[in-house]
Amino acid sequence: MQYPKKPSYFFLLICICLFTLSCQGPQSKKIIKMGHALVPSHPVHEAMLFLAQRLEEKSNGQIIVKVYPNQQLGTERELVELLQIGSLGMTKVSSAALEGFAPTMKVLGMPYLFRDDEHLNKVLKGEIGKQLLQDPEEFWLRGLCYYDAGKRSFYTKEKPVESPEDLSGLKVRVMESAVASNMVKSMGGSPTPVAYGELYTALQQGIVDGAENNPPSLYTSKHYEVCKFYSIDEHTALPDVVIVSTKVWNSLTEQEQQWLQEAADESAELQYKIWAEATEESLNELKKAGVQISYPDKGPFREAVSSMYEDLKVQSPDIYQLVQAIRAIQ
Numbered sequence: 298m299q300y301p302k303k304p305s306y307f308f309l310l311i312c313i314c315l316f317t318l319s320c321q322g323p324q325s326k327k328i329i330k331m332g333h334a335l336v337p338s339h340p341v342h343e344a345m346l347f348l349a350q351r352l353e354e355k356s357n358g359q360i361i362v363k364v365y366p367n368q369q370l371g372t373e374r375e376l377v378e379l380l381q382i383g384s385l386g387m388t389k390v391s392s393a394a395l396e397g398f399a400p401t402m403k404v405l406g407m408p409y410l411f412r413d414d415e416h417l418n419k420v421l422k423g424e425i426g427k428q429l430l431q432d433p434e435e436f437w438l439r440g441l442c443y444y445d446a447g448k449r450s451f452y453t454k455e456k457p458v459e460s461p462e463d464l465s466g467l468k469v470r471v472m473e474s475a476v477a478s479n480m481v482k483s484m485g486g487s488p489t490p491v492a493y494g495e496l497y498t499a500l501q502q503g504i505v506d507g508a509e510n511n512p513p514s515l516y517t518s519k520h521y522e523v524c525k526f527y528s529i530d531e532h533t534a535l536p537d538v539v540i541v542s543t544k545v546w547n548s549l550t551e552q553e554q555q556w557l558q559e560a561a562d563e564s565a566e567l568q569y570k571i572w573a574e575a576t577e578e579s580l581n582e583l584k585k586a587g588v589q590i591s592y593p594d595k596g597p598f599r600e601a602v603s604s605m606y607e608d609l610k611v612q613s614p615d616i617y618q619l620v621q622a623i624r625a626i627q
Contacts, residue, residue: 325359326358326359326360326361327359327360327361327549327553328361328362328363329360329361329362329363329386329387329545330362330363330365330370330385330386330387331345331348331349331362331363331364331365331385331386331387331388331389332364332365332366332368332369332370332371332376332379332385332387332388333345333364333365333366333373333376333388333389334366334367334368334372334373334376334492334493334494335366335367335389335493335514335517336366336367336517336518337366337367338517339366339513339514339517340513340568340571340572340574340575341389341444341537341568342364342366343567343568343571344444344564344565344567344568344571345362345364345389345539345564346364347563347564347567347568348362348539348560348561348563348564349361349362349363349364349560351559351560351563351564352556352557352560355556355559355560356553356556360553360556360557362386362387367494368493368494370385372492372493372494373388373390373391373394373492373493374394374473374492376388376390377390377394377395377398377438377540380437380438380540380541380542381436381437381438381542382437382544383437383542383544383545385542386541386542386545387441387539387540387541387542387545388539388540389444389537389538389539389540390537390538390540391446391472391474391535391536391537391538392405392406392429392443392535392536392537392538393405393406393472393473393474393476393477393535394472394473394474395433395438395440395538395540396474396475396476397473398433398435398436398438399429399432399433399435399436399438400613400616401428401429401432401615401616401619402429402432402433403474403475403476403613403616404429404616404619404620404623405429405535405536406474406476406477406480406533406535407476407533407605407606407609407620408480408532408533408598408599408602408605409532409533409595409598409599409602410533410534410620410623410624411534411623414534416626417534417536419626420623420626421443421536423626425619425622425623425626426443430442430443430538433540434543437542437543437544438540438541438542438543439540439541439542439543439546440538440539440540441538441539441540441541441557441558441561441562442538442539442561442562442564442565443536443537443538443539443565444536444537444538444539444565444568444569444572445536445537445568445569445572445573446511446534446535446536446537446572447511447512447513447534447572447576448511448529448531448532448533448534449509449510449511449531449532449533449534449535450509450510450511450527450528450529450530450531450532451464451469451507451508451509451527451528451530451532452507452508452509452510452515452520452521452524452526452527452528452588453467453506453507453524453526453528454500454506454507454523454524454525454526455506455526456526457526457527457528457589457591457593458507458526458528458530458593459528459591459593460593460594460597460598461484461485461597461598461601462485464481464484464485464486465485465486466487467486467487467506467507468486468487468489468504468505468506468507469481469486469487469488469489469505469506469507469508469509470489470490470491470496470499470500470505470507470508470509471488471489471490471508471509472490472493473490476605477533478490479605479608480532480533480602480605481509483601483602483604483605484598484601484602485601489504489505491504491505491508493518496508496518496520497518497519497520497523500520500523500524501523507524507526508520508524509532511576512527512575512576512579512580512583513572513575513576513579515527515579515583516579516582516583517579521583521586521588522586524588525587525588525589526588526589526591527583527588527589527590527591528591528592528593529590529591529592529593530593530595530598531595532598532602539561539564539565541557606620
């Protein structure tokens with residue numbers, strides 16, 4: 298299940314009535330709303346606050362970014378749609394959430410694509426990464442920078458996932474991403490899309506048996522209160538993407554665009570640092586909370602998803618060429 302590329306007219310009408318993107322104050326200040334789905338204690342939120350601070354400093358107080366965490370302005374899907382119509386200025390989404398808007402983004406969700414962190418960083422900071430940020434512009438979304446979102450692994454309620462066979466019969470929460478769904482299916486699980494903000498309740502009520510995410514998200518969401526098994530297979534290394542509505546971007550002067558881009562880049566540098574610290578701290582806290590952390594052999598998991606690459610070669614040869622280009626980067 299993918300996001301619709303363009304929001305419904307009914308949704309547009311409601312959003313136009315409820316939200317305003319930016320406004321001119323008495324001193325001609327520009328106010329940009331930035332919403333996201335994560336809790337305020339999440340390291341990504343800290344990076345967004347830094348982005349807002351740096352942009353205000355660079356613009357001498359003429360551009361103010363107001364950050365709204367914890368789905369205050371909507372779910373991740375709704376936030377992206379709000380950006381499309383210009384009722385919201387900025388947000389942070391997983392690159393998987395952009396598959397429905399920029400098909401090339403699906404390459405970042407392919408399991409076990411990157412050899413290591415160095416390989417991933419070279420791709421994101423290179424020409425491929427820069428082009429991927431520009432690809433959603435057709436649908437009124439402009440990527441500014443990437444945030445580190447670590448590596449995603451499975452966490453479950455009843456038993457650890459030590460091999461793909463352990464996923465058989467389990468309903469696993471996935472993002473609204475065809476790649477993520479196909480990955481879980483390839484491993485034998487039953488992918489079940491659930492909004493991130495609704496996942497805690499879904500786990501409690503047995504709507505899903507587990508999910509997959511990085512350590513800081515597992516910890517800050519408190520999903521560990523329900524799921525006591527964390528199997529670090531690190532199947533994907535999906536980055537987050539800070540995006541701005543093109544309606545906002547085009548309303549800025551060239552100088553203002555430069556300030557915003559610089560502030561975003563600086564926030565990314567900070568976010569990468571605090572992410573590494575948050576990951577280590579989260580793993581320690583999860584252990585203290587009684588979560589059983591295991592490190593299964595990744596070989597069987599890689600083998601289970603190898604068919605995804607063969608299917609991609611036939612069904613999306615352009616994306617497969619992108620995979621080959623990424624693999625060729627040394």
